[in-house]
Structure formats: structure tokens, C-alpha cells
């Protein structure tokens with residue numbers, strides 16, 4: 001089973017090739033056996049006829065002439081000798097007995113009671129036969145026939161070699177198998193290509209990225225799968241878009257009443273109450289701005305060339321100044337063209353999460369192929385695998401964080417993902433073996449357009 005190929009293409013090729021080859025071989029064998037049986041019967045008739053007529057001939061010529069006559073009658077296939085004595089009956093197998101009785105029926109009636117012996121054997125004088133009869137292992141038929149009283153004729157027939165297995169049949173079988181496998185390969189390509197495109201697109205969706213439309217080609221069944229997939233991604237895109245529009249509308253419409261509230265708080269005379277109200281308004285405003293940025297995702301800011309390393313370092317330093325447990329591992333300059341404010345925001349969100357939910361943040365930059373990866377690790381509880389996709393959705397906060405005093409909005413990671421994707425990158429979460437969460441923000445050095 002280890003030899004059994006795993007891909008659909010190879011399986012189709014192997015199955016068709018084997019099937020075609022076997023069916024060809026079976027048909028060839030069938031014909032071969034059929035014609036063999038025919039020529040075998042034909043041959044037996046001719047052998048019997050010749051042996052019987054030569055026996056009759058020997059009986060009708062003078063005894064002296066018999067020996068020269070047998071000499072003259074010898075051929076490549078026949079040997080004759082006239083011997084003293086009657087035929088000695090010997091036990092015969094059914095095929096030998098059948099030939100004996102055919103012989104008897106051809107001899108004149110006066111021989112009706114005389115014994116006849118037939119013996120299939122390998123005859124020592126037979127010329128080497130490269131095509132030894134592989135079915136029965138015999139190559140001569142020795143027949144002892146009564147000529148006259150006390151004289152017998154021993155006629156030995158050397159079976160001609162069976163015709164060799166025709167090479168044409170073998171070549172035809174190979175060619176048929178090749179042609180059929182080429183056809184199999186073609187079909188497999190038509191099926192497997194769209195299927196692997198579909199699989200690629202599906203894993204993109206699973207990673208939370210926008211899936212390209214898969215081409216709706218190939219056989220009907222495959223084509224239907226592609227159509228269903230495209231319909232599904234359209235639906236998902238529309239839902240996401242509606243969500244984005246909703247966020248955007250809410251964020252936008254909140255701005256005006258917040259501004260009004262801010263102005264109105266100025267008129268509150270009790271300074272303590274005024275300060276509290278203003279703090280509340282500030283929080284509301286920050287929330288609204290976060291909603292708006294999450295809805296906008298990327299956009300607005302123009303990309304510029306920065307050093308990612310010093311950008312991350314300055315975010316770490318700012319938080320460190322505020323007394324947060326943030327460690328920066330350091331990294332040589334990492335030039336990157338990006339929307340720096342967005343990247344700064346994304347990095348800060350990740351670090352703030354690490355500090356808020358994971359007690360500390362350990363920040364580093366890795367170079368991974370054609371991308372930089374900002375890695376933020378903490379020593380907290382991590383995030384259960386089944387929640388790792390959900391936390392990117394807007395307003396999703398896990399049960400554990402509700403109890404904490406960190407009054408987040410649940411938009412931080414939504415924003416990080418929007419920013420990463422806006423830069424042609426991605427963000428991934430995973431639990432560390434040693435405990436805690438590892439958040440990786442991947443940013444291609446040559447960001448995708450858009």
C-alpha cells in the first residue's frame with residue numbers, strides 16, 4: 001500500500017494503465033488459447049491421417065522395399081522405422097488413447113483387433129525446440145502401428161514449435177496503456193487543478209484573509225463545488241462589508257453628540273463632577289475613534305519609508321515610561337515602507353494586550369523570508385485555540401477579561417488585523433509551549449497594493 005500514489009492524478013493514471021493492460025492481456029490470451037486449441041485439433045487430424053496412410057502403404061509394398069520407403073518418407077517432422085514384432089500394448093493416458101482410437105478408425109478393418117500404442121514423449125533426437133510446449137511439456141508423438149503380422153511401424157511425429165507469442169500484441173497492449181494513462185492524466189488535471197485552487201482559497205479564508213474567486217471550470221461536479229465556494233465567499237464578504245458599514249455609521253453618528261456633550265460639560269459648575277463627566281466623554285470619544293478606525297481599516301495615511309525597529313522600540317519605550325512591564329529585545333534597522341501611525345497603533349495594541357492579560361510583554365522583530373515579523377510574547381493564560389479566531393471579531397472580549405479591570409472595547413485585535421491586511425500582511429496568535437500567548441504581526445517588505 002506504500003506504493004499506492006496519494007494524488008488523484010497519479011491514482012487515475014495507475015488505475016487506467018493497469019486496467020487497460022490487463023484487459024488487453026486477457027483478450028490476447030483468450031485468442032491465443034482459442035487458436036491453439038483449433039490448430040491442435042487440426043494438427044492431430046493430419047498426424048493421424050499421415051500415420052494411418054503410411055501404415056497402409058507399408059502393408060501393401062514388399063517387405064524389402066519397406067526400409068528404403070521409410071527412409072524416403074522421413075522429413076523434419078517425421079521419423080519412421082519398420083520393426084520386427086507385433087505392437088506391444090502399453091497403458092495410455094486419455095489424450096494418447098484418443099489418438100489411438102482415431103488411428104484405428106482410419107486403418108482398414110482388418111486391423112480392428114490389432115493393438116495400437118501411442119506415447120507422448122520427449123524424443124532424444126528431436127531438434128532443439130526453443131519454444132518447448134509450456135503447457136504439457138511434450139514435444140513428440142510416438143505411434144506404434146501394426147503393418148502385417150509380426151511387423152510394426154513406429155512413426156514419430158515431432159511437434160513443430162508453437163508460434164511465438166506475437167510481439168504485436170504486447171506492443172499494442174503497451175501503447176493502449178500509454179494512451180489510456182495520458183487520457184487519465186488529462187482528466188485528472190482537469191479535476192485536480194480546480195480542486196487544489198479551491199483548497200488554497202479555502203485555507204486563505206480559514207486564515208481570515210480575503211479569498212480570491214476560484215475559477216469555475218472543469219467537470220460539472222468540480223465546477224459546482226467552485227460555484228458554491230464563490231457564492232459562500234461572496235456572502236461572507238457582503239456580511240463583513242455590512243458590519244463595517246454599520247460600525248462606520250455608528251462611529252460617525254456618535255461624533256456629533258459627543259462633541260455637544262463635551263461643550264455642555266464645560267457648563268457644569270461642580271468641578272469634580274465636571275472632571276468626571278469630561279473623563280467619561282474622553283472615553284466615549286476614544287471608543288468612537290476606535291470604532292471608526294476599525295471600520296476604515298487601512299487607508300487615509302500615506303505610506304512612507306520608516307525603520308520598523310526604531311518604531312517598535314519607541315512604542316516599547318513609551319509604555320516602559322508609563323511603568324508597564326515591557327521588554328524590547330532590540331534589532332538592527334529594519335527599513336519598511338508602511339503607514340507608520342497604523343503600524344504603531346497595531347504594535348501598541350498587541351503590547352497592551354500582552355501587558356493587560358499576560359502580565360508582561362516581550363517584544364522582538366524577526367526576519368522571515370520577504371517579511372518582518374513583530375513578535376509579542378507574554379506569560380499569561382494564553383487564548384484557548386477555539387477562541388483564537390473569534391477574538392479578531394469586533395467587540396469580542398473573552399470571559400476571562402470581563403472580570404479584569406481593563407475596560408477594553410474588544411476592538412484592539414480587529415484593528416490589528418485590518419491594519420496588517422491593509423499592508424498585505426497578517427496577524428497570528430498561538431499559545432507558547434512554556435505558557436502565555438505569542439502574537440505575530442507579519443509585514444511584507446514590499447506591501448501588496450491597496
Ligand SMILES: Nc1ncnc2c1ncn2[C@@H]1O[C@H](COP(=O)(O)OP(=O)(O)OP(=O)(O)O)[C@@H](O)[C@H]1O
Nearest residue numbers: 353354357391397398401408409410411412413437
Ligand atoms: N495576550 C493575551 N492573553 C490573553 N488573552 C488575550 C490576549 N490578548 C487578547 N486577549 C483576549 O482577546 C480579547 C480581545 O482583545 P482585543 O485587543 O481585541 O480587545 P480588548 O483588549 O478587550 O479591548 P481593546 O483592545 O479594544 O481596548 C481580549 O478581551 C482578551 O480576552
Ligand SMILES: [Mg+2]
Nearest residue numbers: 353408412413
Ligand atoms: Mg486590546
